[in-house]
Amino acid sequence: MAETKNPPREREYVTMANFNEWLDRLAREREEADRRREEAEAKAEAKFLKEREEFKRRQEEADEKFLRERAEFKKQQEEAEAKADAKFREERAEAERLAEKRMEQIDKRLGKLTNRIGEIIEHLVTPNVLEKFKKMGFSFNRTARNIYIQDKDGKTLTEIDTVFQNGEDVMIVEVKTHPTTDDIVRHAKRMTLLQTQNMYPGLNLYGAIAAAVIDDETRNFAIEQGFYVLEQSGDTMKILPDDPDFKPKKW
Numbered sequence: 001m002a003e004t005k006n007p008p009r010e011r012e013y014v015t016m017a018n019f020n021e022w023l024d025r026l027a028r029e030r031e032e033a034d035r036r037r038e039e040a041e042a043k044a045e046a047k048f049l050k051e052r053e054e055f056k057r058r059q060e061e062a063d064e065k066f067l068r069e070r071a072e073f074k075k076q077q078e079e080a081e082a083k084a085d086a087k088f089r090e091e092r093a094e095a096e097r098l099a100e101k102r103m104e105q106i107d108k109r110l111g112k113l114t115n116r117i118g119e120i121i122e123h124l125v126t127p128n129v130l131e132k133f134k135k136m137g138f139s140f141n142r143t144a145r146n147i148y149i150q151d152k153d154g155k156t157l158t159e160i161d162t163v164f165q166n167g168e169d170v171m172i173v174e175v176k177t178h179p180t181t182d183d184i185v186r187h188a189k190r191m192t193l194l195q196t197q198n199m200y201p202g203l204n205l206y207g208a209i210a211a212a213v214i215d216d217e218t219r220n221f222a223i224e225q226g227f228y229v230l231e232q233s234g235d236t237m238k239i240l241p242d243d244p245d246f247k248p249k250k251w
Helices: 019-073 078-124 127-135 182-195 214-223
Strands: 142-150 158-163 167-175 204-211 228-233 238-241
Touching: 019 127, 019 182, 127 238, 158 228, 167 182, 182 204, 182 214, 214 228
Parallel strands: 167 204, 204 228
Antiparallel strands: 142 158, 158 167, 228 238
16 A cells, blocks of 8 residues: 655644644654544445455356356357357466466565665665764664563553664664655654663663655654654765754753
8 A cells, every 4th residue: 555645744842841742742743644544444444355255256157158058058059159268268367367466476575675674774874974973972882673662561662763872962863665645643652662671771862763755754754853864865864954953852
């Protein structure tokens, strides 16, 4: 399913006074988006089931017609029956071939998606990226991937894709092939959770979004929320904003 671009969002400024209200509103917006998506998925599924039933009905009718015709002309038109059988086999083989080709295309797309995410993660831990952060004042000397944050009962609260860390700072990186503003909102909630759970006591907690492709609206929104944006550029990653005056948000 193709990703739906979010409607333009007006610039807003979040203060400590309205932070909780802002989070609640974002949660409501997310719930509404989930509801609409679920409705769309339900409609799509209903349509698919209806079309499948219609196809099945037509196929059954075609099979019944084929059997009747074969029974009627079997004695007098054996040659015609043989041709009809051959045509049926050809059509079935063609349908199977098309179905197999479709599955190959889906597998290929999934493979490309997996490879793209792998490329992003590989680029994240290259010395080139760490050197760029160093020029911004972050001398990271440790990296980690796929970290699961759990509560005292062992329930997973959130997952972290990649972490950069040193003795003073920690950068929490969310990796997406094509992030949306909803992904930015979820990452902001993740940062707040890490802060409230005191997962990195005594360290300065920062956030970043890593992407293969990111549109201008989402990129600007992420920067407005105080995140760095790591965007794939050829065989490396570029870090935005490229502005010495940018102050990332510290959670």
